[in-house]
Amino acid sequence: MDQHEIDREQQYVSMLYGRLDTLSTTTRQRLRDVLRDKEENPQELFERESYNALYTERLAKYIAAENGLCFGRIDTLEGDALYIGRLGIWDDDSDLDPLLLDWRARLARPFYLATPASPDGVARRRHIRTRGRTVRALNDEYLDPDAVKHFNLAESDIEASIGGVAGEEALLEAISAARTGHMTDIVSTIQSEQDGIIRSEHKGVLVVQGGPGTGKTAVALHRAAFLLYTFREQLERSGVLIIGPNETFLDYISHVLPSLGETGVVLSTIGDLYPGVNSHTHDSHSTAVVKGSLDMVAVLKEAVREWQTLPEEPLKVSFDTYTLQVDKKLALRARGRARSSRRPHNKARPIFISTCVDLLVEQYREAVSSGIRGGDSLLNPDDVSDIRDELAADPEVLGVLETLWPILTPQYVLTELFADSGRLLPAAGQLTPEQRAALERPRSAPFSDSDAPLLDELAELIGIENDGDDEEAQRQWEAKIAEAQEALDILTGSAPQDLEDDLDPEILMAYDLIDAETLAARQEHRQYRTTAERAAADRQWTYGHAIIDEAQELSDMAWRMLMRRVPNRWMTIVGDPAQTGSAAGSGSWKRALEPYVAQRWKLHELTVNYRTPAEIMAIAKDVLHSIDEDASAPRSIRESGYVPFAQRFDQARLVDGVNELVAAWLAERESGGTIAVLVPASLCASLSIHFADNAQVSVLEIVDAKGLEFDDVILVEPAEIVAESPRGMSDVYVAITRATQRLAVLHCADLPVGFESITNKH
Numbered sequence: 001m002d003q004h005e006i007d008r009e010q011q012y013v014s015m016l017y018g019r020l021d022t023l024s025t026t027t028r029q030r031l032r033d034v035l036r037d038k039e040e041n042p043q044e045l046f047e048r049e050s051y052n053a054l055y056t057e058r059l060a061k062y063i064a065a066e067n068g069l070c071f072g073r074i075d076t077l078e079g080d081a082l083y084i085g086r087l088g089i090w091d092d093d094s095d096l097d098p099l100l101l102d103w104r105a106r107l108a109r110p111f112y113l114a115t116p117a118s119p120d121g122v123a124r125r126r127h128i129r130t131r132g133r134t135v136r137a138l139n140d141e142y143l144d145p146d147a148v149k150h151f152n153l154a155e156s157d158i159e160a161s162i163g164g165v166a167g168e169e170a171l172l173e174a175i176s177a178a179r180t181g182h183m184t185d186i187v188s189t190i191q192s193e194q195d196g197i198i199r200s201e202h203k204g205v206l207v208v209q210g211g212p213g214t215g216k217t218a219v220a221l222h223r224a225a226f227l228l229y230t231f232r233e234q235l236e237r238s239g240v241l242i243i244g245p246n247e248t249f250l251d252y253i254s255h256v257l258p259s260l261g262e263t264g265v266v267l268s269t270i271g272d273l274y275p276g277v278n279s280h281t282h283d284s285h286s287t288a289v290v291k292g293s294l295d296m297v298a299v300l301k302e303a304v305r306e307w308q309t310l311p312e313e314p315l316k317v318s319f320d321t322y323t324l325q326v327d328k329k330l331a332l333r334a335r336g337r338a339r340s341s342r343r344p345h346n347k348a349r350p351i352f353i354s355t356c357v358d359l360l361v362e363q364y365r366e367a368v369s370s371g372i373r374g375g376d377s378l379l380n381p382d383d384v385s386d387i388r389d390e391l392a393a394d395p396e397v398l399g400v401l402e403t404l405w406p407i408l409t410p411q412y413v414l415t416e417l418f419a420d421s422g423r424l425l426p427a428a429g430q431l432t433p434e435q436r437a438a439l440e441r442p443r444s445a446p447f448s449d450s451d452a453p454l455l456d457e458l459a460e461l462i463g464i465e466n467d468g469d470d471e472e473a474q475r476q477w478e479a480k481i482a483e484a485q486e487a488l489d490i491l492t493g494s495a496p497q498d499l500e501d502d503l504d505p506e507i508l509m510a511y512d513l514i515d516a517e518t519l520a521a522r523q524e525h526r527q528y529r530t531t532a533e534r535a536a537a538d539r540q541w542t543y544g545h546a547i548i549d550e551a552q553e554l555s556d557m558a559w560r561m562l563m564r565r566v567p568n569r570w571m572t573i574v575g576d577p578a579q580t581g582s583a584a585g586s587g588s589w590k591r592a593l594e595p596y597v598a599q600r601w602k603l604h605e606l607t608v609n610y611r612t613p614a615e616i617m618a619i620a621k622d623v624l625h626s627i628d629e630d631a632s633a634p635r636s637i638r639e640s641g642y643v644p645f646a647q648r649f650d651q652a653r654l655v656d657g658v659n660e661l662v663a664a665w666l667a668e669r670e671s672g673g674t675i676a677v678l679v680p681a682s683l684c685a686s687l688s689i690h691f692a693d694n695a696q697v698s699v700l701e702i703v704d705a706k707g708l709e710f711d712d713v714i715l716v717e718p719a720e721i722v723a724e725s726p727r728g729m730s731d732v733y734v735a736i737t738r739a740t741q742r743l744a745v746l747h748c749a750d751l752p753v754g755f756e757s758i759t760n761k762h
């Protein structure tokens with residue numbers, strides 16, 4: 001590339017960084033001023049908080065944009081040049097001329113979509129590759145055959161760069177780079193099939209399906225950033241939920257959205273979605289299958305009803321000088337009334353208690369009047385009312401009624417259900433003895449990840465609120481909105497005067513574009529917690545959008561819990577049925593989704609594998625076909641030059657073999673890079689200790705390697721992985737497709753089917 005051209009782009013890029021610095025400095029200064037302000041009344045507090053939020057968010061975006069601020073340029077057929085980058089920067093003198101277009105803006109789209117066959121008004125696409133603030137390379141693609149006259153080029157130059165070859169250079173560089181252990185954004189090299197999904201404005205369920213390495217996770221995260229940009233007001237308030245398969249995966253993807261300037265999302269596993277209970281252990285396959293089945297809905301319903309009991313023998317309570325009785329008939333009437341209210345258990349309890357008390361008052365009246373003619377008239381309505389109040393507050397009465405309709409918590413009900421066969425048998429009568437046995441466990445056992453959907457189901461059946469009294473929370477919230485509205489009215493009234501004092505239109509925006517509810521929410525958000533923090537702590541929080549990654553793993557019960565969190569059903573669901581490892585996985589999108597959205601979901605498929613080199617995919621394809629003859633594996637877009645191999649060891653030598661190979665591969669790497677040793681569960685602990693101190697090496701079971709990638713993968717004893725799980729071959733497929741460079745299979749037992757073509761090393 002012509003150095004002169006690089007210098008010209010350097011000038012432009014330096015100018016953009018100069019603008020970014022000015023924006024950061026001004027925002028920092030404003031933030032400092034706002035924080036120094038002493039608010040004296042609610043109006044000033046609201047004003048301060050709204051500016052505080054505004055400037056803090058802006059500053060975070062400017063900081064995030066530092067790396068790779070500008071990465072592209074398109075020259076239109078009309079001769080205009082548009083620069084594309086991580087955020088929009090506008091000309092100081094003209095709001096209409098963008099110096100830099102946010103990659104999510106509509107105008108930036110041709111950068112990702114234009115092809116020679118469909119140039120979309122673009123004559124040239126240029127990838128600007130920078131390191132720090134320095135431009136180090138330019139890659140041009142000419143999309144218009146008349147480029148000669150547009151750009152004054154030799155015909156041969158154009159031929160060499162027509163058809164997207166130059167764009168592939170940037171892509172190849174990105175996908176061949178050594179991995180750091182954290183996913184990076186792909187904003188400068190999004191491919192057109194991915195762009196269509198990222199920018200889809202479909203407001204229902206979008207399923208993104210594709211083989212390993214096709215960029216499903218990357219696309220889902222960029223879609224979150226796009227939606228937050230396009231539907232900011234709506235999503236900022238309600239939040240975006242991202243579900244991943246495990247903690248390691250969430251950590252792996254956690255840097256992508258902040259690098260795109262977006263932070264307001266909740267990242268969670270299914271196990272963590274029930275607040276306050278960390279359900280991180282995994283159940284055995286057979287237990288997970290039973291817990292994930294929709295049969296559990298009826299089991300849990302019955303388990304709660306089993307706590308609504310009738311006394312075998314009448315329960316006696318002394319009141320005044322009389323003995324009253326809570327017998328089966330009385331309890332049955334009260335229980336019938338409480339149940340027919342159709343309220344959840346804890347919410348129906350007051351009806352049960354109040355009906356029991358009414359019936360006890362009746363008994364008392366009868367006792368008082370028995371034997372006395374006209375005895376009834378001994379009690380006037382005020383007396384009856386007093387007696388009712390006294391009975392309702394009587395500890396003995398309440399103690400007796402508590403045994404018949406206790407206050408429950410989901411944790412308690414689930415623990416008792418699984419620990420007490422006397423509870424499990426009547427509640428789970430429709431399950432087979434084997435299924436019931438799979439559910440049994442001691443009281444001391446921790447909750448597992450497949451318990452979270454059950455706890456959530458129980459919370460619905462029991463009627464658990466988050467913050468105590470709902471009505472009180474609602475009342476406080478309305479008061480807060482009213483206060484915010486008052487503050488806004490005052491601010492808006494004083495706007496013209498403020499404008500004269502300070503001619504900055506951005507300052508006006510803060511209260512021109514905000515409504516009272518948002519202001520109240522921001523106020524709460526600043527004073528207490530962020531939207532994401534509040535959402536994560538609130539079981540009943542409903543999100544504006546949810547992204548479910550590795551969704552093929554979700555059980556029917558997990559889907560049920562998720563759907564409660566997203567009542568508007570605006571979701572991006574990402575997965576690959578061929579990689580399903582969980583025996584409890586729903587099995588098909590249709591089966592998982594139709595109960596909630598019928599046929600109203602759209603499927604998009606991704607077909608190109610950006611991770612796994614062709615040499616490894618050749619083996620992965622055979623493994624995939626051993627699972628499903630008709631399945632199609634994604635096409636790799638590069639070769640690594642490394643031939644995957646298998647090496648057989650005696651049992652006693654296997655661990656040494658792994659150690660030696662890791663040492664050899666680490667020695668070959670000059671800097672950085674990651675190695676995964678993927679193992680059967682039975683070997684995980686014993687192998688982990690060998691690499692505990694080496695951050696470059698991870699020893700993982702397959703369930704914990706889901707969605708991750710590493711430069712090199714050593715797969716240990718695949719036959720054992722197959723034996724450990726009903727979907728063991730899918731686990732093997734997942735394992736070998738984690739590598740971006742090298743794959744070795746070390747084993748003692750015979751290799752499973754699918755590895756016939758691998759090179760054997762002796």
Ligand SMILES: Nc1ncnc2c1ncn2[C@@H]1O[C@H](COP(=O)(O)OP(=O)(O)OP(=O)(O)O)[C@@H](O)[C@H]1O
Binds near residue numbers: 171185189210610707
């Ligand atoms: N357009 C792109 N430009 C650069 N890198 C890309 C692009 N698309 C995907 N990648 C990279 O390819 C790798 C695989 O992507 P990703 O993890 O999103 O795939 P996946 O489909 O979720 O895989 P799996 O199903 O195996 O978990 C990542 O390193 C990602 O950054």
